[in-house]
Amino acid sequence: MVKIFGYELKRLLTSGLFIAMLVVNAVFAWYVLTTDIIEGVAYTAPFSVWSCCGYFGKTLPLSMITVLLLQAGYYGKQQKRVDILIGASPLTYAQSLLIRTAVLGVCFLIICLIESILGVVFCAAFFGYYGFGAFILPTLLEIIPCFVFTIAVGHLVGRFHQGLIYVLLPIIFISSFGAAGAFDFFGGTFFSAYPMTLPLNPDGEPDFVINSLWLTARLIYLAAGTAILIVNSALSPKVKRA
Amino acid sequence: MKIDINNITMIYPSGKKALRDITTKLESPGFVGILGPNGAGKTTLMKLLIAGLVPTKGEIILDEKPLLSQETRLKSQLGYLPQSFGLYDELTVWQFLDYMAALKGVKSRKAVDEVINRTSLTEQRKNRIRSLSGGQRQRVGIAQALLGDPQLIILDEPTVGLDPEERVKFRNIFSEMAQNKIVLLSTHIVEDVQAVCSRVLVIYGGEILYDGAPSALISEAAGHVGTYVSGADDPIPDGCHVVSKVNVSEGIRCRIVAEALPTVAANVEPTLEDAYLYCIHKEGKK
Numbered sequence: 001m002v003k004i005f006g007y008e009l010k011r012l013l014t015s016g017l018f019i020a021m022l023v024v025n026a027v028f029a030w031y032v033l034t035t036d037i038i039e040g041v042a043y044t045a046p047f048s049v050w051s052c053c054g055y056f057g058k059t060l061p062l063s064m065i066t067v068l069l070l071q072a073g074y075y076g077k078q079q080k081r082v083d084i085l086i087g088a089s090p091l092t093y094a095q096s097l098l099i100r101t102a103v104l105g106v107c108f109l110i111i112c113l114i115e116s117i118l119g120v121v122f123c124a125a126f127f128g129y130y131g132f133g134a135f136i137l138p139t140l141l142e143i144i145p146c147f148v149f150t151i152a153v154g155h156l157v158g159r160f161h162q163g164l165i166y167v168l169l170p171i172i173f174i175s176s177f178g179a180a181g182a183f184d185f186f187g188g189t190f191f192s193a194y195p196m197t198l199p200l201n202p203d204g205e206p207d208f209v210i211n212s213l214w215l216t217a218r219l220i221y222l223a224a225g226t227a228i229l230i231v232n233s234a235l236s237p238k239v240k241r242a
Numbered sequence: 243m244k245i246d247i248n249n250i251t252m253i254y255p256s257g258k259k260a261l262r263d264i265t266t267k268l269e270s271p272g273f274v275g276i277l278g279p280n281g282a283g284k285t286t287l288m289k290l291l292i293a294g295l296v297p298t299k300g301e302i303i304l305d306e307k308p309l310l311s312q313e314t315r316l317k318s319q320l321g322y323l324p325q326s327f328g329l330y331d332e333l334t335v336w337q338f339l340d341y342m343a344a345l346k347g348v349k350s351r352k353a354v355d356e357v358i359n360r361t362s363l364t365e366q367r368k369n370r371i372r373s374l375s376g377g378q379r380q381r382v383g384i385a386q387a388l389l390g391d392p393q394l395i396i397l398d399e400p401t402v403g404l405d406p407e408e409r410v411k412f413r414n415i416f417s418e419m420a421q422n423k424i425v426l427l428s429t430h431i432v433e434d435v436q437a438v439c440s441r442v443l444v445i446y447g448g449e450i451l452y453d454g455a456p457s458a459l460i461s462e463a464a465g466h467v468g469t470y471v472s473g474a475d476d477p478i479p480d481g482c483h484v485v486s487k488v489n490v491s492e493g494i495r496c497r498i499v500a501e502a503l504p505t506v507a508a509n510v511e512p513t514l515e516d517a518y519l520y521c522i523h524k525e526g527k528k
């Protein structure tokens with residue numbers, strides 16, 4: 001499994017699509033940092049946890065679009081021709097799905113890591129700020145449910161038709177302008193509006209608190225995504241029903 | 243290894259009946275050739291044997307247990323070369339075969355080197371697959387099917403795209419492998435079956451028309467194959483099917499198969515190709 005994962009990962013990481021989209025994501029992230037986050041989210045400092053979550057809320061839609069584009073490759077004609085050989089090996093459909101999800105997960109984490117490095121460079125260079133420890137948990141809570149849910153839906157629709165994954169792209173784009181509620185999928189709108197409702201601390205900023213409703217929403221997205229992945233892996237491959 | 247195919251019927255969702263009540267047995271060692279025209283059901287039978295399809299009716303038994311209940315066991319002993327397949331163009335030949343070896347649970351790097359040597363890909367081992375010719379890609383396909391010393395080898399048109407010398411070479415490799423395994427070879431090249439197979443299945447319209455030794459099929463066609471010389475515009479006698487036409491100084495020499503040969507035709511010794519066509523046309527008449 002490890003060797004198969006290694007080869008699958010190598011194929012995606014060295015693909016022109018991944019490299020090009022990584023550059024696009026990095027350029028977009030820097031643009032968000034220097035035009036939007038530099039002013040601070042909801043009147044907080046640009047290096048506050050609110051600003052950090054707001055930053056990922058703005059960059060996540062493009063990151064997820066990138067992951068979906070990579071995922072679509074698994075359901076294309078070329079891959080299906082290779083899948084004829086893979087399907088005759090002892091690797092089960094569930095194992096194959098797990099490997100591909102893990103590969104896409106690594107690609108997603110690399111994109112997020114590059115964006116995080118840009119964020120660190122931004123905070124350090126512009127504001128001399130280095131205390132990033134408090135950012136980790138909220139960031140993970142923000143990005144992981146997004147990834148799991150999107151990838152699970154992508155796998156589910158992709159097995160019926162590759163084109164359905166492309167249909168998800170505009171849906172992702174529209175979702176980035178989501179309502180300010182706790183169920184805001186990417187969090188971009190939520191993190192801009194929610195801090196405004198909180199009392200200010202002596203520094204004149206709202207303290208960062210993980211809103212329980214927002215946390216519940218993240219857990220629901222995570223659980224729903226996991227459930228879709230499990231159900232999908234349990235369904236017999238399409239070819240068997242031909 | 244022993245495979246029992248019991249009363250298999252396969253109807254696709256489109257309503258196409260690909261196989262009708264097929265029953266046969268495959269046992270190792272054995273080299274079985276499958277002959278049949280396009281759409282006869284050969285590929286469907288192969289897909290059923292690799293558990294790629296679930297039959298509409300009937301069942302396949304692998305060593306006394308239903309095949310579908312031991313899919314992983316089957317696939318760990320399977321070498322499969324489909325008629326049409328894809329490769330990862332961005333990997334080198336060695337990397338792709340190493341990837342396939344990992345899929346099959348073959349841990350030895352030697353196994354990869356061995357199939358590379360066996361399929362004459364040594365010079366191309368570090369080349370990216372996208373740079374290979376059609377014949378070389380076909381050899382990579384054959385190499386992956388031979389990985390891990392599988393007990394059941396299913397080859398669908400394996401020699402397509404290979405030059406005549408390579409065709410003979412691979413034919414002999416398959417024949418060697420059949421000494422202690424089941425090798426199933428589907429092909430349009432009757433000569434390949436005649437050269438190496440100990441048993442032949444003729445499939446037509448989803449049914450098995452013949453199942454037995456090639457020599458017995460040839461014997462069945464004895465007295466039904468003939469040649470005669472005709473003019474360019476002469477009609478083909480009723481009930482005759484032309485196997486081949488060759489231009490000669492007197493006109494066109496036609497080789498025909500027929501239930502009853504016309505008086506103009508001289509009886510000749512049948513080949514497997516004649517016998518196969520005779521078998522198909524006899525059934526077509528019915």
